[in-house]
Amino acid sequence: MNSGKQKREIPGTTMFDxxxxxxxxxxxxxxxxxxxxxxRAEFLRDQDAYCAKYGLNAQQREAxxxxxxxxxxxxxxxxxxLAKLGGIFGLDMQDIGAQQTGMTKDEFxxxxxxxxxx
Amino acid sequence: MARIVGGINxxxxxxxxxxxxxxxxxxxxxxxxxxxxxxxxxWLAKVRPDVAVVIYNDHGLNFFLDKMPTFSVGAAPEYxxxxxxWGIPTLPPYRGDQDLSWHMIESLVExxxxxxxxxxxxxxxxxxxxxxxxxxxxxxxxVRTVPVCINTVQFPLPxxxxxxxxxxxxxxxxESWDSDARVVVIGTGGLSHQLDGQRAGFINKEFDLxxxxxxxxxxxxxxxxSIPDLVELTGTQGVELLMWxxxxxxxxxxxxxxHSNYHIPISNTASGLMVMEGV
Numbered sequence: 001m002n003s004g005k006q007k008r009e010i011p012g013t014t015m016f017d018x019x020x021x022x023x024x025x026x027x028x029x030x031x032x033x034x035x036x037x038x039x040r041a042e043f044l045r046d047q048d049a050y051c052a053k054y055g056l057n058a059q060q061r062e063a064x065x066x067x068x069x070x071x072x073x074x075x076x077x078x079x080x081x082l083a084k085l086g087g088i089f090g091l092d093m094q095d096i097g098a099q100q101t102g103m104t105k106d107e108f109x110x111x112x113x114x115x116x117x118x
Numbered sequence: 119m120a121r122i123v124g125g126i127n128x129x130x131x132x133x134x135x136x137x138x139x140x141x142x143x144x145x146x147x148x149x150x151x152x153x154x155x156x157x158x159x160x161w162l163a164k165v166r167p168d169v170a171v172v173i174y175n176d177h178g179l180n181f182f183l184d185k186m187p188t189f190s191v192g193a194a195p196e197y198x199x200x201x202x203x204w205g206i207p208t209l210p211p212y213r214g215d216q217d218l219s220w221h222m223i224e225s226l227v228e229x230x231x232x233x234x235x236x237x238x239x240x241x242x243x244x245x246x247x248x249x250x251x252x253x254x255x256x257x258x259x260x261v262r263t264v265p266v267c268i269n270t271v272q273f274p275l276p277x278x279x280x281x282x283x284x285x286x287x288x289x290x291x292x293e294s295w296d297s298d299a300r301v302v303v304i305g306t307g308g309l310s311h312q313l314d315g316q317r318a319g320f321i322n323k324e325f326d327l328x329x330x331x332x333x334x335x336x337x338x339x340x341x342x343x344s345i346p347d348l349v350e351l352t353g354t355q356g357v358e359l360l361m362w363x364x365x366x367x368x369x370x371x372x373x374x375x376x377h378s379n380y381h382i383p384i385s386n387t388a389s390g391l392m393v394m395e396g397v
Contacts, residue, residue, distance in 0.1 A: 012317030087204025116382030
């Protein structure tokens with residue numbers, strides 16, 4: 001599933017375009033449902049059943065089980081919707097940043113502070 | 119006719135909501151950010167706006183991927199904030215201004231901007247937190263509001279040039295509104311940041327500072343960059359600078375910088391603040 005169009009490559013970056021939007025629709029729709037506290041509670045009661053209810057494919061279910069952000073993006077997840085999934089597990093943006101860059105949270109925060117000094 | 123008193127551009131990071139709720143304004147982490155605002159409060163007390171047109175991007179509260187408008191305009195009597203999924207406090211509703219909403223809708227469509235109109239619209243942190251920062255510590259926001267939402271969730275995004283023209287059309291709409299209201303235009307988001315991917319944490323101070331300078335003196339400067347260029351230069355979420363550019367467009371003509379602040383980091387973001395008024 002690909003538009004076939006030549007895409008701009010930016011290292012370490014996925015632009016959420018039509019291909020991603022098609023691939024990730026079910027996953028993102030599930031994450032959108034997490035705007036409701038009731039739905040978050042239902043997800044936590046039985047994560048696999050909740051993923052099945054939204055029709056997630058095997059790759060997406062595996063990524064959700066692993067709570068692995070890079071895998072979730074590869075499976076079509078959009079950052080803004082994934083943040084709602086992360087929020088259920090108390091992950092903030094530094095946790096998510098640290099996980100994706102292979103740093104500790106403190107290292108990631110230090111990198112941000114360093115960006116201000118340059 | 120209505121008068122545009124000026125424009126304010128400001129970052130809208132969700133964690134600002136938690137900082138406000140926990141009174142962390144003087145905490146060493148937050149102080150350099152919150153210290154940017156008293157001069158803006160003074161300016162607002164001087165220019166006394168009645169209405170705020172708030173140009174922002176939704177983050178999956180009002181719009182899902184089932185229907186994703188590029189440009190949308192609120193036309194509701196009031197706008198509710200709601201649970202965004204990660205536990206920042208939900209804020210009380212904001213008053214709308216349906217007369218201005220519908221005047222803007224008429225005028226924008228007449229100018230060939232085929233916007234989506236929303237008689238119900240949930241507003242997320244990108245709308246609410248800037249208003250909390252600009253009018254802190256009040257039970258309700260003292261200005262009526264018109265939300266204008268620009269898609270930055272799903273690519274393709276509107277080009278920088280298109281956003282600037284959209285802003286100009288918003289400015290002409292406001293100035294042709296038969297009202298004695300004083301209107302402030304507020305753009306929220308940015309500046310450089312990237313939340314997703316191995317490049318998460320990307321910040322580009324040099325570009326941000328140049329952008330802030332050029333926004334005043336030469337706003338078309340940034341229109342030389344395509345959306346992928348802007349993603350590369352400012353991060354996947356840094357493209358929210360489109361809200362700043364749209365706001366600048368709405369000010370129509372020459373402007374002067376009244377006040378600005380820039381601080382890295384707030385959460386993963388280079389935070390920016392700028393007040394401009396027409397000269």
